[in-house]
Amino acid sequence: MFNKIKQLLPFFCYSFLLSFLFCINACNTKKENTKAIKNDWWKEAVVYQIYPRSFKDSDGDGVGDLKGIISKLDYVKSLGVDAVWLNPIYASPNDDNGYDISNYREIMKDFGTMKDFDLLLKEMHSRGIKLIMDLVVNHSSDEHEWFKQARSSRTNPYRNYYHWWPVEKGKPPYRWSFFDVNSDAWKFDSLTNSYYLHYFSRKQPDLNWENPKLRNEVYDIMKYWADKGIDGFRMDAFQFASKDTTWPELPKGYEKNVIKYYGLGPHLHEYIKEMNKEVLSKYDIMTVAEGAGSSPNEALDFVDPQRKELNIAYHFEGVDVGKNISEFGLEKYKAIYSRYDSVFAEKGWLSIFLANHDQPRMVNKFGNDAPEFREASSKMLTTFILSMRGTAFYYNGDELGMTNIKFNSITDYNDVATKNKYLEIQNKGGDTTAYIELQKLTSRDNGRTPFQWDTAANAGFTTGTPWLKVNSNYKYINVVTEIDDKNSPLNYFKQMIQLRKNNKELFVYGKYELIDKANPNVFAYSRTSAKEKILVLLNFNKEISRIVLPKGYSLGDELINNLQPLKLQGSDISLQPFQACIIKLK
Ligand code: TEU
Numbered sequence: 001m002f003n004k005i006k007q008l009l010p011f012f013c014y015s016f017l018l019s020f021l022f023c024i025n026a027c028n029t030k031k032e033n034t035k036a037i038k039n040d041w042w043k044e045a046v047v048y049q050i051y052p053r054s055f056k057d058s059d060g061d062g063v064g065d066l067k068g069i070i071s072k073l074d075y076v077k078s079l080g081v082d083a084v085w086l087n088p089i090y091a092s093p094n095d096d097n098g099y100d101i102s103n104y105r106e107i108m109k110d111f112g113t114m115k116d117f118d119l120l121l122k123e124m125h126s127r128g129i130k131l132i133m134d135l136v137v138n139h140s141s142d143e144h145e146w147f148k149q150a151r152s153s154r155t156n157p158y159r160n161y162y163h164w165w166p167v168e169k170g171k172p173p174y175r176w177s178f179f180d181v182n183s184d185a186w187k188f189d190s191l192t193n194s195y196y197l198h199y200f201s202r203k204q205p206d207l208n209w210e211n212p213k214l215r216n217e218v219y220d221i222m223k224y225w226a227d228k229g230i231d232g233f234r235m236d237a238f239q240f241a242s243k244d245t246t247w248p249e250l251p252k253g254y255e256k257n258v259i260k261y262y263g264l265g266p267h268l269h270e271y272i273k274e275m276n277k278e279v280l281s282k283y284d285i286m287t288v289a290e291g292a293g294s295s296p297n298e299a300l301d302f303v304d305p306q307r308k309e310l311n312i313a314y315h316f317e318g319v320d321v322g323k324n325i326s327e328f329g330l331e332k333y334k335a336i337y338s339r340y341d342s343v344f345a346e347k348g349w350l351s352i353f354l355a356n357h358d359q360p361r362m363v364n365k366f367g368n369d370a371p372e373f374r375e376a377s378s379k380m381l382t383t384f385i386l387s388m389r390g391t392a393f394y395y396n397g398d399e400l401g402m403t404n405i406k407f408n409s410i411t412d413y414n415d416v417a418t419k420n421k422y423l424e425i426q427n428k429g430g431d432t433t434a435y436i437e438l439q440k441l442t443s444r445d446n447g448r449t450p451f452q453w454d455t456a457a458n459a460g461f462t463t464g465t466p467w468l469k470v471n472s473n474y475k476y477i478n479v480v481t482e483i484d485d486k487n488s489p490l491n492y493f494k495q496m497i498q499l500r501k502n503n504k505e506l507f508v509y510g511k512y513e514l515i516d517k518a519n520p521n522v523f524a525y526s527r528t529s530a531k532e533k534i535l536v537l538l539n540f541n542k543e544i545s546r547i548v549l550p551k552g553y554s555l556g557d558e559l560i561n562n563l564q565p566l567k568l569q570g571s572d573i574s575l576q577p578f579q580a581c582i583i584k585l586k
Pocket of ligand 1: 096099100136178200236237291357358417444
């Protein structure tokens with residue numbers, strides 16, 4: 001008997017070891033399969049951004065309006081998007097196209113009435129589309145009643161809704177301004193012999209968030225819109241809200257890092273927590289944190305669910321690449337996304353976007369608008385936005401592959417940022433010609449030209465004179481032409497949305513891993529869910545580019561490909577200029 005046991009002992013030990021190893025492996029697999037991040041509609045949504053001024057004009061005054069948007073909701077629905085983010089539609093004298101609000105509870109006359117708004121919301125909801133509104137409360141318009149009161153006397157009850165510096169204290173410590181003609185954020189106001197603060201234009205005085213009364217006004221405004229049934233807020237320039245009101249002198253050249261000196265003021269997180277407690281926690285609405293710090297960890301602090309602040313971090317590092325991506329370098333670009341993804345792997349949530357109303361067109365900045373590359377690069381960028389981990393934000397017109405207008409003359413521009421910087425350069429005797437050349441790549445107006453619906457006059461946007469010139473390429477870049485072309489960027493966008501929607505665990509929540517990080521031309525990554533794995537290949541270059549797949553990769557079915565076929569020899573793949581392909585991995 002004893003001998004028998006002795007004989008069997010190695011066998012027992014062996015099977016014990018095997019079961020032990022099996023157990024460890026099972027635990028690991030289980031760990032990998034258990035998602036740390038919980039499902040939410042706003043994580044899964046594809047958000048379509050509508051710039052109301054340029055989307056559709058219903059009454060021939062040359063300016064887009066709410067009725068125009070309502071008339072195009074079936075188009076919006078046909079895209080397959082889940083939510084719309086609408087740029088500001090509140091009453092405004094339009095110094096910064098609605099980002100200077102004179103009444104937070106009224107609709108801008110150009111855009112229509114509150115009745116139109118209520119109908120818009122109803123029509124969106126009946127189509128299953130959610131509405132995210134812009135909340136612009138770092139500043140108001142100088143034509144807001146609060147500011148009119150505040151500037152009228154030093155003792156007015158509204159005085160403390162804004163930031164003032166009395167002349168008897170001398171000149172205020174220099175503060176840089178985004179849009180001021182002299183880049184000076186303090187504007188002298190003779191009515192009360194004081195300077196007021198404006199980080200943006202002179203007509204956008206900064207609200208004083210250190211004043212609890214002002215904060216309560218903001219919460220009331222938020223409740224007013226939330227009670228109407230909107231589904232979320234995009235928090236405009238919110239990271240500038242809290243300020244160090246001892247106004248210390250700042251080091252020379254600090255304006256090169258505005259977020260560091262202006263953003264994340266001393267009480268910002270405290271105020272956002274308060275806003276969450278007072279408003280957000282009481283409604284089923286989501287929030288998008290515009291800007292969100294200057295690093296992944298700063299961004300995470302705004303949207304870490306345990307901190308009870310905001311929901312989606314919309315950081316700028318992915319668009320702050322200078323003139324274009326070729327100049328910036330793809331390796332550096334890939335590193336940004338990988339860095340953010342790793343910090344957000346277990347908690348918090350990111351947005352993925354390549355353009356908005358503050359940016360030139362994505363095709364110009366990240367792709368190539370030359371006739372031979374425009375469509376392919378547009379589709380490649382669409383593939384990127386819709387195959388990354390994060391909420392996809394997609395800017396109206398990009399689904400058509402719309403391009404920069406590249407105005408030759410300052411008189412064609414409308415944007416306060418472009419116009420005031422031009423004046424500043426001119427006043428200082430600088431090179432305005434070089435500036436205009438630069439604006440062809442960078443001006444915000446490139447992304448604001450009227451939406452291109454069809455081949456009729458003014459691209460079907462208006463029967464009047466458009467507020468900003470229509471891009472002449474509307475003759476072939478427009479909805480009607482693209483609907484009929486099965487290979488158009490528009491139809492590709494719809495396909496990509498369906499692919500993402502049908503595979504949410506993979507495309508929305510799946511683990512992201514960068515492949516071949518040193519490849520200067522190809523952005524390649526895998527996405528892995530509990531059940532599946534895919535490979536995304538994106539050639540950001542106008543030349544044929546190669547990528548050699550890591551060992552062990554075995555390719556399965558192709559899910560989408562903007563330029564058939566995929567040329568491969570073993571694990572060596574060569575991609576056409578701007579080719580994008582998503583393939584299942586076996
Ligand atoms: O932009 C906020 C912002 O931080 C700016 O730096 C933005 O990058 C800049 O406008 C680019 O020139 C928001 C809005 O998106 C923008 O349209 C407004 O002009 C701005 O706030 C002021 O409200």
